[in-house]
Amino acid sequence: MRRELGMAVAVAVICAFLWYSNHHFFGQYNVLDLLRTIGMLGILAIGSSLVIITGGIDLSVGAIVCLTGVLIAKLSSPSTGGLHYPIWVGISVALLVALLIGLFQGLLITRLGLQPFIVTLGGLMWIRGIAEVIINGRTISFGSSPFNNLANYGLLSIGHEAIFSYPFLGFIAAVLLGGYLLHMTVFGRYLFAIGGNRDAAYYSGLPVKRVELGAYIISALTAGISGIFYASFIQDAGPTVGHGYELYAIAAAVIGGVSLRGGEGTIVGVIIGTSMMEVINNGITMFQWHYHNSKGHLRTFHLGTHWQDFITGAVILLAVIFDQLTHFLNRRKRLKAQAAKAA
Amino acid sequence: MRGITKRYPGVVALSDVSLDVRRGEVLAVMGENGAGKSTLMKILSGAVMPDAGVIEVDGKPVVLNSITDATALGIALVHQELMLAGNLDIAANIFLGAEESRFGMLDKAAMHRDSGKWLDRVGLRISTRTLAGTLTAGQMQMVEIAKALSHNARILILDEPTSSLSHSESEKLFDIIGELKAQGVSIIYISHRMEEVQRLADSVSVLRDGKNVGHMVRAEATKEKIVSMMVGRELNNWYPPRRSFKGNTIALKVENLQVVGTRSPVSFDLWQGEILGFAGLVGAGRTELVETIFGITPPIAGHVELGDKRFTPTSPRVAIKRGIYLAPEDRKRNGLVLGMSVTKNISLPDIGNYLPRWMLRSGTELRVAQRQIDQLKIKTPTPRQLVGMLSGGTQQKVVLGKWLAMKPKVLILDEPTRGVDVGAKAEIYRQIRELADAGISIIFVSSEMEEILGMADRVVIMRDRKIAGIYPRDQVSQEIIAARMIGE
Numbered sequence: 001m002r003r004e005l006g007m008a009v010a011v012a013v014i015c016a017f018l019w020y021s022n023h024h025f026f027g028q029y030n031v032l033d034l035l036r037t038i039g040m041l042g043i044l045a046i047g048s049s050l051v052i053i054t055g056g057i058d059l060s061v062g063a064i065v066c067l068t069g070v071l072i073a074k075l076s077s078p079s080t081g082g083l084h085y086p087i088w089v090g091i092s093v094a095l096l097v098a099l100l101i102g103l104f105q106g107l108l109i110t111r112l113g114l115q116p117f118i119v120t121l122g123g124l125m126w127i128r129g130i131a132e133v134i135i136n137g138r139t140i141s142f143g144s145s146p147f148n149n150l151a152n153y154g155l156l157s158i159g160h161e162a163i164f165s166y167p168f169l170g171f172i173a174a175v176l177l178g179g180y181l182l183h184m185t186v187f188g189r190y191l192f193a194i195g196g197n198r199d200a201a202y203y204s205g206l207p208v209k210r211v212e213l214g215a216y217i218i219s220a221l222t223a224g225i226s227g228i229f230y231a232s233f234i235q236d237a238g239p240t241v242g243h244g245y246e247l248y249a250i251a252a253a254v255i256g257g258v259s260l261r262g263g264e265g266t267i268v269g270v271i272i273g274t275s276m277m278e279v280i281n282n283g284i285t286m287f288q289w290h291y292h293n294s295k296g297h298l299r300t301f302h303l304g305t306h307w308q309d310f311i312t313g314a315v316i317l318l319a320v321i322f323d324q325l326t327h328f329l330n331r332r333k334r335l336k337a338q339a340a341k342a343a
Numbered sequence: 344m345r346g347i348t349k350r351y352p353g354v355v356a357l358s359d360v361s362l363d364v365r366r367g368e369v370l371a372v373m374g375e376n377g378a379g380k381s382t383l384m385k386i387l388s389g390a391v392m393p394d395a396g397v398i399e400v401d402g403k404p405v406v407l408n409s410i411t412d413a414t415a416l417g418i419a420l421v422h423q424e425l426m427l428a429g430n431l432d433i434a435a436n437i438f439l440g441a442e443e444s445r446f447g448m449l450d451k452a453a454m455h456r457d458s459g460k461w462l463d464r465v466g467l468r469i470s471t472r473t474l475a476g477t478l479t480a481g482q483m484q485m486v487e488i489a490k491a492l493s494h495n496a497r498i499l500i501l502d503e504p505t506s507s508l509s510h511s512e513s514e515k516l517f518d519i520i521g522e523l524k525a526q527g528v529s530i531i532y533i534s535h536r537m538e539e540v541q542r543l544a545d546s547v548s549v550l551r552d553g554k555n556v557g558h559m560v561r562a563e564a565t566k567e568k569i570v571s572m573m574v575g576r577e578l579n580n581w582y583p584p585r586r587s588f589k590g591n592t593i594a595l596k597v598e599n600l601q602v603v604g605t606r607s608p609v610s611f612d613l614w615q616g617e618i619l620g621f622a623g624l625v626g627a628g629r630t631e632l633v634e635t636i637f638g639i640t641p642p643i644a645g646h647v648e649l650g651d652k653r654f655t656p657t658s659p660r661v662a663i664k665r666g667i668y669l670a671p672e673d674r675k676r677n678g679l680v681l682g683m684s685v686t687k688n689i690s691l692p693d694i695g696n697y698l699p700r701w702m703l704r705s706g707t708e709l710r711v712a713q714r715q716i717d718q719l720k721i722k723t724p725t726p727r728q729l730v731g732m733l734s735g736g737t738q739q740k741v742v743l744g745k746w747l748a749m750k751p752k753v754l755i756l757d758e759p760t761r762g763v764d765v766g767a768k769a770e771i772y773r774q775i776r777e778l779a780d781a782g783i784s785i786i787f788v789s790s791e792m793e794e795i796l797g798m799a800d801r802v803v804i805m806r807d808r809k810i811a812g813i814y815p816r817d818q819v820s821q822e823i824i825a826a827r828m829i830g831e
Contacts, residue, residue: 184703186695193691196680203639203677204692204745205663263682 003257003323004269010319011276018283025286032161034282036151039171040229042274044245045252046178047222049270050215052253053182055195055262056109056116058216060123061223061249063131064101065242068094068227070131070140072147073237079143081135087147095224101127102220109216110209116216124246132239139238142231151233167229174222179267181218191215195262251312252277255319280315284308347396349382356382357393357553362531364498369520369530371544373569378764379553380533384500387531388420389413400498419491420500427483429476434458436475437490461489465519479626481512488519492528499523500531503762505539509624510828517543536791537566570765581769582797583776585816590614594784595636595667595753600645602628602635605808608645613753613784618775620799621788622824628808629788630672633755636786637669638662649752663692666752670742670759672788678742681731685723686712688730689745715744719774736767743774754778755786760794772798792821804828 018025044061051058075083076090101123108119142148154162154169164172182188190211193201202208226245231237250260256273258265289301303311349357357379364370374380385391387398389407397404400416407413413420427436434451435442437458443450458471467485469478475486484504491499501520505513520530520543534540540547547564549557549572557572594615599608609632613619621629635642638656646655649665656662659669671677679688689712690697697707712726719740723733730741739759746754756775760768775798779785789795795802802819804811804827811827 185701186697186703189687189691189694189703193680193683193687196682197676199677200680201691203659203669203671205658205660206691206695207660263680 004266004272006323006326007255007257007269007272007276007319010322011272011279014276014279014283018279018286022286022288025283028158028161030282030286032163032165034278035168036165036233037282038274038278039165039167039169040151040226040233041245041248041252041278042171042271043167043174043222043226043229044249045256045270045274046174046267047219047226048246048249049253049256049258049265049267050178050182050191051116051219052250052258052260053191053195053262053265054212054215055198056212056215057120057250057260058105058219059117059120059246060101060105060127061219061226062242062245062247063124063127064098064220064223065227065230065245066237066239067101067127067131068098068224069231069237069241070134070239071097072228072231073140073142074134076145076147077140077142077237078145079141081138081140082143087145090147091228094228095221098220098224098227099217102217103213105220106213106216110212120246128239131237135237135239137239139236141236147232148235149232151229167233170225170229174225175267175271178270182265182267187211187214192263195264197263248277248312251316255316257323276315276319277312280312281308284311347383347386347393347398349379349386349391349393357386359396360550360553360555362548362555364529364531366497366529367524367527368545369524369532369543371532371534371540371547372550373534373540373547374550378550380550381502382553383550384420384502384531384533387413387498388418388500390420414494417495417497418500419494419496419498420502421484421487421491421504422502427475427478427486429474432472432474433462433469433478433486434471436486437461437471437493439490441494458489458493461493462486464492464522465489466515466522479509479512481508481515484508484512484516485519492523496528498529498531500533502533504532505534505536509626510825511624513539537569540564540569541566581765581772583773586776586780586800588614588617588800588816590617594649596648597636598645598648600632600635600647601643602631602808603640603643604631607809609810610645611803611810611813613786614800615784616779616782617800618779618785618787618798620795620802621786621805622790622792622795622802622828623805623811624790624828627805627828629805630757631808632805633669633757633786633788634671636662637667637755639669663749666750667755668692668746668749668751668753669755670739670746670757672757672761674738674742679730679738682729684727685716685721685730685733685741686726688741689715689748692745693749711748712744715748719744719747720770734764734767735761736763736771739763739767739771743771747778751778751783753784753786755788757788758790759787760789760791792824795824796821 024030048058048061071094072090073082075085075093076087078084105119105123108114109116151165151167154165156163182191190201190206193206194208194211198208227242230241234241252273253265253270254260254273255276256269258269284303284305284307287303291299291301293299347357347360360379360383362383372380382391386393389410389412392408398407399405405416428439434454438454443453455471462471465485465488467482467489469482475483478486504516508516523530532543541564544561544564546558546560547569548555549569551572592615593612595613597609597611599610601608605628623629634640636647636656638658638661641657642655646653649667654661654665675681680691686709690708694708697704709726715721716723716726721740721744722737730738760771763771775785775787787798799816801813801815802824803813804824806828
């Protein structure tokens with residue numbers, strides 16, 4: 001829990017700094033927008049975390065986000081290129097496809113004994129490939145479909161803005177469900193045991209393959225759900241949607257204390273890690289600095305969005321470096337305390 | 344070594360320990376697990392720095408900041424867990440980190456030539472091009488020693504060198520130790536095995552709780568004396584008193600079970616409440632047989648009958664459902680999740696059966712674990728302690744605990760006392776006997792003949808993956824077992 005606490009403090013400090021630079025950071029519009037993006041990435045990160053806790057990895061979730069959006073657009077969009085089916089048809093088919101992809105990849109990994117990395121790396125490509133083929137490499141707009149409301153509406157509105165947007169509500173549901181699965185069920189315990197020591201889990205009679213399969217299915221399903229929200233949020237479906245999201249999800253999990261070695265992680269950590277990722281992302285556009293130029297005119301400095309990759313990467317590295325350093329320091333302090341006590 | 348002191352969080356690993364080794368002497372260092380032997384050896388080999396004390400080599404004080412420093416002074420440690428790179432050949436392993444080169448390129452010819460010389464010196468007659476991964480444990484040990492000698496080792500530390508060696512491999516090792524001794528190499532020999540120490544050592548130092556408790560020359564070093572020093576009390580009876588066992592019902596019938604990689608099927612019966620000892624050399628197929636019964640690798644043919652029900656053990660799940668449990672040979676790798684707590688390890692195989700199924704009850708879990716902790720006297724500060732932080736004997740008890748919480752019918756114990764200190768051993772023996780008295784049938788696999796004779800009601804001797812004989816306890820002796828194991 002210590003690591004989670006440290007990261008939470010770091011997120012709070014960054015928020016305070018951003019608010020200091022730009023008071024709009026805590027403005028109603030920005031906060032609600034931030035919560036929505038945290039929700040969409042968070043759903044993805046929770047699914048990825050389950051897989052990482054078993055000691056595996058799922059690189060295909062970004063592609064599933066893309067394919068889900070494309071399927072819904074193709075089947076249910078009222079505009080050019082869409083097939084005009086009711087929206088629930090598109091959503092159901094998209095979720096079913098996500099589930100089948102999870103099942104397929106999970107079976108390859110558990111029954112055929114293939115490496116999760118290579119199976120889902122293949123997935124990252126062929127799944128997006130199918131999406132591109134379906135839409136011929138073009139972009140389909142959702143036009144005036146009510147589907148657009150999904151990501152932008154919600155419960156308890158102030159003016160035009162919902163306090164609890166549907167993506168954020170979805171995230172809360174995913175957190176509750178994920179927290180329950182991970183920390184209160186036998187399934188969750190098995191995930192940790194398998195990630196901690198797969199052989200010992202097998203020798204203890206755990207249904208190792210079934211549990212792992214479950215993790216990959218859940219990961220693909222959360223990607224599907226997240227994909228629905230993303231599609232509704234950007235109001236169209238194109239071949240580049242969700243590009244690299246698998247890595248954001250993994251980064252969010254790792255920043256939140258989920259160990260890539262497996263067997264470690266908490267749902268609270270995933271929430272904090274996701275918040276960190278999205279606050280940074282949002283901060284790059286919100287950050288500003290007023291200064292007087294040589295002629296004495298008031299100017300404002302902004303970071304462009306082209307800074308995003310650099311800053312995000314730096315933050316991920318800083319997070320793990322800082323974590324390791326505190327780890328070293330704590331150990332040193334403990335040793336010293338022991339020595340003092342013994343002497 | 345003079346007045347060596349080392350503190351770790353929570354413990355003083357060594358306090359004011361001194362040790363003398365003369366040139367060409369074999370010094371045995373004995374002590375229970377956790378007595379400080381390993382720490383002392385790590386300090387001597389430069390892997391760990393002491394908090395206080397001095398080390399003198401040839402009468403001159405030295406500072407060992409790193410393993411490199413120690414190597415330069417001719418001190419080499421051969422670890423208990425062998426550390427060779429399996430994907431490299433013998434020559435590459437011997438010269439690992441000290442490769443010979445010409446014009447910046449590896450001089451493989453020279454390395455093969457020179458490593459061949461070192462192999463000769465340890466009496467290993469195989470090609471230096473053999474991949475280390477294909478060697479037997481005994482051969483690896485020899486390569487490790489050859490590697491140490493190639494660094495001009497004058498002080499050789501052997502940490503439990505025979506723990507994974509067969510009888511004949513151990514014999515060979517003893518011969519080589521004799522030769523090295525004659526060549527003036529000093530040897531520090533760490534072992535739990537009394538017979539070896541009595542046979543090899545010129546003198547014996549005993550550690551207990553990080554302190555020197557005794558030093559004696561071979562003539563004085565009787566088994567009783569050493570053991571009483573190690574545990575600090577007279578231990579005249581390691582094993583529970585003999586019992587006369589007469590089986591009434593067959594608990595487990597193994598019929599024509601053919602293990603993967605063997606030609607001949609195996610059959611035997613296990614009576615209810617019996618302790619059936621499995622003796623044999625390393626590689627005789629004992630672990631493979633019991634792992635097949637437990638379903639780790641399903642058999643090619645044959646089946647197992649438990650009670651009246653016949654089944655083929657296709658996975659551990661199948662075996663566990665019937666009540667057959669295995670405490671594996673390598674408990675760290677196969678028996679425990681080291682990063683999980685004692686409680687979670689104990690509940691692991693059974694937690695799927697706790698009610699209600701959809702909600703973990705930490706209260707129930709803790710109660711079950713606490714019962715095992717009390718019953719088995721598992722020495723853990725709290726039930727939430729991570730298993731990886733516990734000593735070998737305590738870990739073994741956690742493995743036992745997780746199965747005993749589930750009411751076993753047949754309990755397979757594969758080398759249950761390997762790496763377990765003397766005090767904990769006696770405790771584990773007593774508990775095994777209690778389980779058998781309570782009607783649990785036990786398959787007891789061990790490489791220590793004495794242990795088999797001390798515990799088993801009947802003895803199965805395995806050789807070349809076949810059963811070479813089954814004897815009631817009172818018709819068998821060390822000599823008979825040894826003879827059958829090697830095939831007379």
